[in-house]
Amino acid sequence: MKYKSLVVFLIVSSFFLTCILSIWKIMSTLQGLSFTNLNVTQVFSICILISLAFVLIGNKLNHLIKIFSLSFIFSILYFYLNETSPYWYTFGAFLITLFFMNKLKKYSMESLKEDFISEKIIFDFITLFGVVFFAFVILFPFYIMLVTSFKTQIALLVNPLDFSLDFSKSLTELFKSYFVIFDTYNFGRYILISSAVSVGTVIVTLLFAIPAAYAVARLNFFGKNFLSTSILIIYMFPAIVLVIPLYTVFSQLGLRNSIFGLLIVYTATTLPVAIYMLQGYFKSIPKEIEDAGIMDGQNWFGIILKIIIPLSLPAIASVALYVFMIAWNEFLFSLMFLDSPKSFTLSRAIQYLSGDAETPRQYLMAGSVIVTLPVLFIFIYFEKYLVSGLTSGSVKG
Amino acid sequence: MSDTLSKLEKRTAYTLVLPAVLLVFAIVLFPIFANVWISFKDIELKDIRIPEPRAKKIVKSIPENQSELKIIYKLRNSSLIQEIRNVQFQDKFPKDISPINLDSRCNLQSRKVICNFGNWEAKYRENFEIIIRNNNSEIIDKKTIKSQKPILSGKSDNPLLSTNFTLENFKKVFYENNFIELLLTTFYFTFFGTVGAIIFGILAAQLVNQNIQGRTYMRGILLFPYVGPVVALAYTWTLLLDPNSGTLNALLVNFNIIEKPINLLGQKYITMSILGFEFKLRLALTTVIFFEIWRYFPLAFLFILARLQAIPQSLYEAADVDGASPIQKFIHITLPQITAIISILFMIRFIWNFNKFEDIFLLTGGASGTRTLPINVYQQGFAVSDIGMGSAVSIVIVMLLISFMVIYFRLIGKRANEI
Numbered sequence: 001m002k003y004k005s006l007v008v009f010l011i012v013s014s015f016f017l018t019c020i021l022s023i024w025k026i027m028s029t030l031q032g033l034s035f036t037n038l039n040v041t042q043v044f045s046i047c048i049l050i051s052l053a054f055v056l057i058g059n060k061l062n063h064l065i066k067i068f069s070l071s072f073i074f075s076i077l078y079f080y081l082n083e084t085s086p087y088w089y090t091f092g093a094f095l096i097t098l099f100f101m102n103k104l105k106k107y108s109m110e111s112l113k114e115d116f117i118s119e120k121i122i123f124d125f126i127t128l129f130g131v132v133f134f135a136f137v138i139l140f141p142f143y144i145m146l147v148t149s150f151k152t153q154i155a156l157l158v159n160p161l162d163f164s165l166d167f168s169k170s171l172t173e174l175f176k177s178y179f180v181i182f183d184t185y186n187f188g189r190y191i192l193i194s195s196a197v198s199v200g201t202v203i204v205t206l207l208f209a210i211p212a213a214y215a216v217a218r219l220n221f222f223g224k225n226f227l228s229t230s231i232l233i234i235y236m237f238p239a240i241v242l243v244i245p246l247y248t249v250f251s252q253l254g255l256r257n258s259i260f261g262l263l264i265v266y267t268a269t270t271l272p273v274a275i276y277m278l279q280g281y282f283k284s285i286p287k288e289i290e291d292a293g294i295m296d297g298q299n300w301f302g303i304i305l306k307i308i309i310p311l312s313l314p315a316i317a318s319v320a321l322y323v324f325m326i327a328w329n330e331f332l333f334s335l336m337f338l339d340s341p342k343s344f345t346l347s348r349a350i351q352y353l354s355g356d357a358e359t360p361r362q363y364l365m366a367g368s369v370i371v372t373l374p375v376l377f378i379f380i381y382f383e384k385y386l387v388s389g390l391t392s393g394s395v396k397g
Numbered sequence: 398m399s400d401t402l403s404k405l406e407k408r409t410a411y412t413l414v415l416p417a418v419l420l421v422f423a424i425v426l427f428p429i430f431a432n433v434w435i436s437f438k439d440i441e442l443k444d445i446r447i448p449e450p451r452a453k454k455i456v457k458s459i460p461e462n463q464s465e466l467k468i469i470y471k472l473r474n475s476s477l478i479q480e481i482r483n484v485q486f487q488d489k490f491p492k493d494i495s496p497i498n499l500d501s502r503c504n505l506q507s508r509k510v511i512c513n514f515g516n517w518e519a520k521y522r523e524n525f526e527i528i529i530r531n532n533n534s535e536i537i538d539k540k541t542i543k544s545q546k547p548i549l550s551g552k553s554d555n556p557l558l559s560t561n562f563t564l565e566n567f568k569k570v571f572y573e574n575n576f577i578e579l580l581l582t583t584f585y586f587t588f589f590g591t592v593g594a595i596i597f598g599i600l601a602a603q604l605v606n607q608n609i610q611g612r613t614y615m616r617g618i619l620l621f622p623y624v625g626p627v628v629a630l631a632y633t634w635t636l637l638l639d640p641n642s643g644t645l646n647a648l649l650v651n652f653n654i655i656e657k658p659i660n661l662l663g664q665k666y667i668t669m670s671i672l673g674f675e676f677k678l679r680l681a682l683t684t685v686i687f688f689e690i691w692r693y694f695p696l697a698f699l700f701i702l703a704r705l706q707a708i709p710q711s712l713y714e715a716a717d718v719d720g721a722s723p724i725q726k727f728i729h730i731t732l733p734q735i736t737a738i739i740s741i742l743f744m745i746r747f748i749w750n751f752n753k754f755e756d757i758f759l760l761t762g763g764a765s766g767t768r769t770l771p772i773n774v775y776q777q778g779f780a781v782s783d784i785g786m787g788s789a790v791s792i793v794i795v796m797l798l799i800s801f802m803v804i805y806f807r808l809i810g811k812r813a814n815e816i
Binding site: 026029030035036037038115116119120123126127130131134135137138139141142144145148156157160161163208209211212214215216219220221222224227233234236237238239240241242243244245246247248249251252264265267268269271272275300325328329331332336346347350351354361364365367368369371372375376379380383386387 | 403406407409410411412413414416417418420421423424425426427428429431432435445446447555600601604607615616617618619620621622624625626627628629630632633634636637642643644647648651652653691699720722723724745748749751752754755759771774775778779784787788791794795798802
């Protein structure tokens with residue numbers, strides 16, 4: 001039993017260490033190092049040896065001394081394997097091994113005798129590797145987006161793998177793409193339009209949604225149940241089936257290429273979810289507080305303005321942020337309704353930019369960074385509100 | 398007393414709800430019904446522009462006579478296909494100035510020239526001339542004459558409102574353009590996109606639910622693809638996967654994993670052989686599905702994580718006492734607790750993926766075997782500019798959606814209330 005667990009442990013730990021080291025190598029290649037071989041078999045065999053040494057030493061040595069010395073030995077071997085590599089690369093590999101071995105703390109020859117140890121080993125390593133894997137897979141495209149926007153067309157063509165940034169260049173050189181898209185492609189205007197449309201959508205949506213949500217949450221009227229179920233069903237209907245009729249009607253009314261037309265459509269498409277999220281929160285406000293307001297002779301307008309809104313500011317904030325993000329990211333309607341560069345939103349402008357095959361890709365990526373940064377900042381800063389908003393029923397996407 | 402109160406309550410409720418309901422009706426429900434109307438019509442993109450009578454005013458001086466001016470109106474029908482009936486023309490002149498050679502179709506009424514041009518057929522053009530004279534024999538200022546714009550009006554049919562219907566669009570939808578393949582592609586895309594997103598969602602949720610360091614950061618990072626703007630993400634991916642200078646292909650070639658770059662978004666099939674069996678993989682479609690999974694697994698992750706965190710820890714402790722293995726714990730404790738949320742997620746994501754347009758449009762534009770139903774709406778309506786066809790495809794989508802929803806409410810609608 002013990003030897004079976006040992007073999008599982010060796011294979012699994014070496015496999016994951018090899019994977020993490022390969023990711024490190026790939027990332028370093030993107031910094032301009034010229035590796036052409038992942039050396040998977042060699043790395044894997046060294047990993048097996050090191051892991052074997054790790055469990056064999058067990059608790060005979062102090063943990064810290066053990067992991068430092070083993071990582072050091074490993075780094076030396078690894079250095080000979082990649083002879084052309086600079087020292088920082090090997091040092092990175094050293095840190096990775098150190099971190100990895102620190103995670104193996106609980107494994108020794110004794111612990112390999114436990115029940116279900118092979119399964120536990122696999123689960124442990126999947127967890128460990130999963131963090132690295134998901135972080136890598138998710139952040140990699142964002143990283144490429146950001147770095148490409150700082151490169152030049154020639155540099156990218158000469159070596160498509162070199163994503164290192166040359167900080168010796170002046171700032172104006174480094175941010176050249178950003179200057180260009182603001183100067184020649186009018187991105188300042190598009191940022192203004194996008195902000196105006198998004199903020200406008202938030203305001204109008206809240207103006208419509210707060211009273212409606214209050215009525216659905218608190219008042220009795222004929223058709224209330226029908227309304228609250230149809231809100232969600234309507235929300236399921238996709239934008240693509242609305243596009244053709246709206247396009248024809250908007251063309252005939254002259255609402256195409258107008259920010260106002262876009263505002264109406266965005267408001268209508270975000271209203272159902274705004275109402276749904278808000279009424280859920282309004283229901284949780286104790287009714288007694290409102291009764292006190294009614295006693296004071298407030299009408300419904302006063303109740304909403306003086307009691308409901310102040311009490312539900314967090315919910316309103318989360319709806320507002322959510323609606324802002326939908327409106328800011330929206331693409332389909334802006335593609336359909338906006339033809340003239342005078343009224344483009346950011347998303348539409350980037351799509352227009354990409355339509356011209358001559359547009360250097362760093363401009364495209366600079367535009368992408370500009371459209372992505374605000375939402376990511378909002379999201380990171382208000383994550384708590386937004387996550388609760390996302391889970392409370394909004395599932396659009 | 399209570400009766401009037403409830404009446405008041407009702408009236409208040411309707412005033413509060415009505416603006417929102419009307420707006421949603423106008424923008425969301427009306428188009429769905431309008432689709433039905435348009436889908437039975439033979440109508441193209443160019444038909445929806447309402448024809449207008451137009452006039453361009455050109456003012457020319459007459460050399461021999463300074464107190465006279467010649468005005469040429471270039472009249473035309475803006476439409477190439479429709480006639481305009483009963484065109485009325487009106488132009489105003491300053492005091493003391495009057496036309497001298499008025500056309501028989503026109504008359505002068507208190508400084509205004511009013512003409513009745515009758516019917517203009519499609520592509521109608523005419524150069525209409527008037528010579529005006531200053532009655533005081535002074536020089537006429539050309540600019541004041543030019544600044545006054547003529548007003549034209551006329552009646553024309555709006556092809557959208559006519560009542561000739563046809564079944565041609567639906568025939569074309571079902572019998573042309575490879576409807577079966579279109580449907581299959583849509584279902585492949587929807588099904589694998591949904592299942593993949595849920596599987597990765599479970600993995601990620603299981604991961605973040607462990608006590609790992611920095612798990613709040615991890616949760617934030619995992620949601621990045623979901624909150625980022627689709628345009629930026631799709632173009633970044635196109636750049637990554639580009640066969641000529643994309644990073645992914647360059648890396649794979651650099652490490653000798655592949656010999657030649659693969660056009661991941663532009664190649665319909667790739668032949669793979671696993672264990673001696675050769676089969677064809679829909680390459681571009683698979684890539685698009687991976688993008689879809691990448692973008693939407695965060696949502697599944699978020700919902701499943703919320704559910705996982707609600708599972709009482711005592712269940713796992715009891716399982717430990719009974720000596721259960723990690724796999725047994727996952728199968729017998731975790732999975733039953735998350736099946737409800739997974740089934741809801743599956744349905745919701747299925748419907749949304751079914752409707753997905755932007756992602757595919759931006760990545761491949763529907764080329765190389767990635768044409769799904771929503772892409773087809775766009776292609777028929779705007780690339781082929783056959784609005785009627787586009788609407789007919791929309792109707793097919795709506796019908797399929799309604800049937801999904803019916804199935805959904807039959808199967809798991811009841812369970813949805815339990816959560």
